Amino acid sequence: MIHDSIIRDVLVTGNKTPSDVTKDISRPILNKPSTAWKIGFTLSLVFLGIFALSLFNTLWVGIGVWNINKSVMWGWDITNFVWWVGIGHAGTLISAILLLFRQKWRMSINRSAEAMTIFAVICAAMFPVFHMGRVWVGYWALPLPNAFGSLWVNFNSPLLWDVFAISTYFSVSLLFWYIGLIPDIATIRDKVKTKGQKFWYNFFSMGWTGSVRSWARYELVSLILAGLSTPLVLSVHTIVSTDFATSVIPGWHTTIFPPYFVAGAIFSGFGMVATLLLVARKVMNYENYITIGHLDAMTKIIMLTGSLVGIAYLTELFIAWYSGVEYEQYAFMNRATGPYWWAYWSMMSCNVLAPQVFWFKWCRTTPWFVFIMSIIVNVGMWFERFVIIVTSLHRDYLPSSWVMYKGSLTEVGLFLGTFGIFFTCFFLFAKFLPVINMSEIKSILKNRE
Amino acid sequence: MGHGKDIKIAQEQFTVPAKGKKFAMIFMAVGALLTAVGFFTMKSGDGHHEATAGGHHATEQHAEESHAEEAHAEESHAEEAHAEESHAEESHAEEAHAEAVKHEASHASADAHHIEDHNEPTEAFGPRVKYNRKPKSKLTTFLTSLMVNGYFYLLIALAALFFYCVQFIANAGWATVLLRVPLAIASFIPYAFILVFIAVLFGYSDIYHWAHYNHLGLEKGQEGYDKILAGKSAFLNAGVLLVVPAVLVLIYFLMGRKLTKLSDAEDAAEKGDTSIFKSTIKWSAGYALVFGFLLSFIAWLFIMSVDAHWFSTIFGVYNFATGWVTALSVICLLTLFLKSQGFLKLVTDEHIHDLGKFMFAFSVFWTYIWLSQYLLIWYAQIPEEMIYYQMRFENYKINFFFNLALNFIFPFLVLMTRNGKRSRWVLGITGSIIILGHWHDVWLMVNPGVFGPGQQVGLLDLGLFMLIGGGFVYVVLNALTKRGLVATNHPYIEESAHHDVGV
Amino acid sequence: MGLVDKGLSLRNRGRLLVGVFEDEDHVMAATKALRSKGTDILDIYTPYPIHGLEVALGVKRSNLSVVAFLCGMTGFSLVILMIWYMYVHDWPMLIGNKPVRFTPSWVPILFEGTVLCTAFGMGIIFFLRNRMLHGIQPELLDDRQTDDRMVIVVEADNNVDEATMLQTMKEAGAVELRERIGGVQTVL
Structure with missing residues (x-):
């Protein structure tokens, strides 16, 4: 018996039965790809080509083709790295934290958000890896004995923490995503016709039959993985923030960085989830599964995290003044009124002011508006990282090292190219795997949120 | 589990049980006794001061400040010189540098006693480090303790109201059966604030180093002029200290009143009328907004400014984390108490389990925030920031580790298991330890800054904790009698009564 | 069993x-x-x-949570051992005046390593216990x-x-x- 309050909206509209769910969600997998899919996929491949060209240039000519031979040595590349990692947070957040909070609406969006996490982390990893310059000795970042050419790694370095954090996050997210996928792969396995399809879906379904005992363990494991992933999500962006905050660079060394980076990551991650799902829901006709109620909930989280980020910005400004440290005061003054003022104010207006429109119900429930907002959010979050990195580095302690920085064509190309990686992966995912978690959705058809 | 159970939603009228009254009375009596004993047995000022009290203050302070300023000036000169020279003769600069490092190292080995005995800053952590070792009168000690305790209970009451609001904003149903508990706790906001206010009003020039400095009214160039404190005087002054928190707490209090009125109106309204529920959501969002944005100001003014030269951007979040996890424990303990007295029949092990989960999760959250602050300050080793942990780590080592043990290790290990979270005994004990631990945490934020090395948690602190705690229990239990214990007209009451944590 | x-x-x-x-x-x-x-x-x-x-x-009720705990403890110990061996015992490195012993800067890697071992240890046991393997034929x-x-x-x-x-x-x-x-x- 379900006791959900009747004033809550139903989670899945359209009076779907379990077999409808299977039909609706496995349709793109069982049928030939649609025209929209083909166009999108081709476009992604074009961007992937841009990535390949830019990468070729970087490797052939050398890291000098990036505009970072100056004090702003992190430039676009670490900006993009932090941006993509941030986006990669929403997936595990949705499936882990929202699972712990028993938010059932997560079930329509967790699958694609987790996929997005994995692809975004792949995109993110590109930047530090190629930023190393001599990428062929990249394995020196691993804890290997001195005989390999490197020394043992430096366990006090936040960059090494990053290596551990990102790889752990990637692999645990992958495991979590895969365990969640197994019952759905089994469903597809029992629907596909061709021999090749049967083989592969059978291979990945690991013999799943849906026994009650399997389900009981499955649910327990999901819960424990969620409990593990929640601090893991927090730790990853915390560690990314320590790349900056353990230093003594004014504007970087500030204790609020860990929670503030995490809030920002969730903020941008939800922005990206909203962008993708609004398109998917339209193109794949998932309006009954990704309802206006989902938009409402997501935009509320965007507003909440946007406000948290806003609190952090204001706290930083205030404490910079309060600290009485002239370097801190200058760093923040320079952000707001220096040569990069436009980046700072873009960040402020996109991240703090713009999401406040979500106090109004119309703004939360109008798909096209949410779509535009979700893009604004991600633009804003890119500027945030740009502001943190570039404005803090372009004014050195030594005025003789003061410079201006802008990304070179190759850096821009690499950034655009990562969209190629991201969307190519995402389109393949949408073709071969169910975009919505069928088994979970079936269990909440009668529930309300 | 949730299947097929038939639960009837019935209103309950709460009357303060004899046990509750007795508990409050005993707590208050013992607290008062301990306070009195603590107050009269206290060696006024920890050893050596009486003589230097009063007029001597200023000069002592002067000496300290000017010395610090000089040292600072010297250092910056040295830096300039260093920079110039490094262009001309590298070897020379290197030598000078090596010398400086040696110099620092020799000072670093100096122990706390050395620091205490000589009225000079420790070079190891930069020239600006100095301990504010004004001798303190008994009254100051009392007022500091009152401030710590009042602030602690204020945090609990504010955070409990936040808990209430969060349930509405998050559209959460599970806690509906126990919502009246946090609402009652919020009724302690004005009492707690009045206590803090009294402490600050009468003690502020003794508790706050900067207030003392402001009294001196030093001009630039005068002996003892402190550039940093002078720069902060627009924020750190008596007016802001007394007015801003008062205004903020007044806002919080009024919003709490409004939310209480709304819940009364809901009880009186027709069944199925959701208009009050909707407006409660709006007011809850409002409270969360002002609470989230402005709590930091209270934390900065009352607590962070105790270490007037120090600053940390995460401090407001840290105070929130402390207050929040304490409030969760208080809610849990009160709920358990009410249940043990036969009230709150709708609250089952499932709800208690969820409260336990919250206590577990936010103990870890507190640790995360604690580590974020400590790790970053420790790592960067900037003197202006190190001063805070230098003091607490060198002179309060036991408290430093005790803090982590009580607030992280104990709840983490005990509440990790499912059975731990479902056992009333375990939760009761862990909840009490979390409360004590965070009380000690607030103590540790304030006392080293006010007294310098050598202070310790005493009977006075404990006495005031119990005295106010007794009053707290009394006020909260009385607040619970004012309205039904169950929000029977709440639209989510049905699903909350059938709540099941699942896996 | x-x-x-x-x-x-x-x-x-x-x-x-x-x-x-x-x-x-x-x-x-x-x-x-x-x-x-x-x-x-x-x-x-x-x-x-x-x-x-x-x-x-x-x-x-499945005992996988106990398994997870044990895996976590194993991971925790292994990572302590790893950092101690590489960083304290075999080849100490003095960088940025950080002491060569347990410090707060070990915490991030300790945490990540523990999570990694817990998740995969439990995951593998989960698959085995559930009789799940790649390519197995479902009944x-x-x-x-x-x-x-x-x-x-x-x-x-x-x-x-x-x-x-x-x-x-x-x-x-x-x-x-x-x-x-x-x-x-x-x-x-």
Whole structure:
């Protein structure tokens, strides 16, 4: 018996039965790809080509083709790295934290958000890896004995923490995503016709039959993985923030960085989830599964995290003044009124002011508006990282090292190219795997949120 | 589990049980006794001061400040010189540098006693480090303790109201059966604030180093002029200290009143009328907004400014984390108490389990925030920031580790298991330890800054904790009698009564 | 009790009675009714997790959380050992005046390593326990049991007589009753 309050909206509209769910969600997998899919996929491949060209240039000519031979040595590349990692947070957040909070609406969006996490982390990893310059000795970042050419790694370095954090996050997210996928792969396995399809879906379904005992363990494991992933999500962006905050660079060394980076990551991650799902829901006709109620909930989280980020910005400004440290005061003054003022104010207006429109119900429930907002959010979050990195580095302690920085064509190309990686992966995912978690959705058809 | 159970939603009228009254009375009596004993047995000022009290203050302070300023000036000169020279003769600069490092190292080995005995800053952590070792009168000690305790209970009451609001904003149903508990706790906001206010009003020039400095009214160039404190005087002054928190707490209090009125109106309204529920959501969002944005100001003014030269951007979040996890424990303990007295029949092990989960999760959250602050300050080793942990780590080592043990290790290990979270005994004990631990945490934020090395948690602190705690229990239990214990007209009451944590 | 849950396999079983359902409430009712009559249900297959069904079936709570804890402790120890060996014992590095001993800067890697070991340790045990392996052939009783149908399987040599069992399932709302001998099913 379900006791959900009747004033809550139903989670899945359209009076779907379990077999409808299977039909609706496995349709793109069982049928030939649609025209929209083909166009999108081709476009992604074009961007992937841009990535390949830019990468070729970087490797052939050398890291000098990036505009970072100056004090702003992190430039676009670490900006993009932090941006993509941030986006990669929403997936595990949705499936882990929202699972712990028993938010059932997560079930329509967790699958694609987790996929997005994995692809975004792949995109993110590109930047530090190629930023190393001599990428062929990249394995020196691993804890290997001195005989390999490197020394043992430096366990006090936040960059090494990053290596551990990102790889752990990637692999645990992958495991979590895969365990969640197994019952759905089994469903597809029992629907596909061709021999090749049967083989592969059978291979990945690991013999799943849906026994009650399997389900009981499955649910327990999901819960424990969620409990593990929640601090893991927090730790990853915390560690990314320590790349900056353990230093003594004014504007970087500030204790609020860990929670503030995490809030920002969730903020941008939800922005990206909203962008993708609004398109998917339209193109794949998932309006009954990704309802206006989902938009409402997501935009509320965007507003909440946007406000948290806003609190952090204001706290930083205030404490910079309060600290009485002239370097801190200058760093923040320079952000707001220096040569990069436009980046700072873009960040402020996109991240703090713009999401406040979500106090109004119309703004939360109008798909096209949410779509535009979700893009604004991600633009804003890119500027945030740009502001943190570039404005803090372009004014050195030594005025003789003061410079201006802008990304070179190759850096821009690499950034655009990562969209190629991201969307190519995402389109393949949408073709071969169910975009919505069928088994979970079936269990909440009668529930309300 | 949730299947097929038939639960009837019935209103309950709460009357303060004899046990509750007795508990409050005993707590208050013992607290008062301990306070009195603590107050009269206290060696006024920890050893050596009486003589230097009063007029001597200023000069002592002067000496300290000017010395610090000089040292600072010297250092910056040295830096300039260093920079110039490094262009001309590298070897020379290197030598000078090596010398400086040696110099620092020799000072670093100096122990706390050395620091205490000589009225000079420790070079190891930069020239600006100095301990504010004004001798303190008994009254100051009392007022500091009152401030710590009042602030602690204020945090609990504010955070409990936040808990209430969060349930509405998050559209959460599970806690509906126990919502009246946090609402009652919020009724302690004005009492707690009045206590803090009294402490600050009468003690502020003794508790706050900067207030003392402001009294001196030093001009630039005068002996003892402190550039940093002078720069902060627009924020750190008596007016802001007394007015801003008062205004903020007044806002919080009024919003709490409004939310209480709304819940009364809901009880009186027709069944199925959701208009009050909707407006409660709006007011809850409002409270969360002002609470989230402005709590930091209270934390900065009352607590962070105790270490007037120090600053940390995460401090407001840290105070929130402390207050929040304490409030969760208080809610849990009160709920358990009410249940043990036969009230709150709708609250089952499932709800208690969820409260336990919250206590577990936010103990870890507190640790995360604690580590974020400590790790970053420790790592960067900037003197202006190190001063805070230098003091607490060198002179309060036991408290430093005790803090982590009580607030992280104990709840983490005990509440990790499912059975731990479902056992009333375990939760009761862990909840009490979390409360004590965070009380000690607030103590540790304030006392080293006010007294310098050598202070310790005493009977006075404990006495005031119990005295106010007794009053707290009394006020909260009385607040619970004012309205039904169950929000029977709440639209989510049905699903909350059938709540099941699942896996 | 071996590591792999053998009860999940249908191989080497005698005659099996199979009840097919299309509504989760009916399965729940049938399970409770069968159990109250003393039938040992072999297994129930559902396309999605049904809350409370494992309790109705009398499945014990899994010990995977203990496994997770043990894996976590192992991971924690291994990472401590790793950092100690590399950084303190084998080749100490003095960088940025950080001491060569346990410091707060070990915490991030300790945490990540612990999580990694916990997740994968538990994940692998979960797969093994559930008799899951890449490429293993599933033993399905109904080709829609991963879609929208639920299946109750009862071994025929139960201490409750066969007709009662079938009748109970029928009354609870079974849409189809079958028997399965040596992998071949026939509708009853």
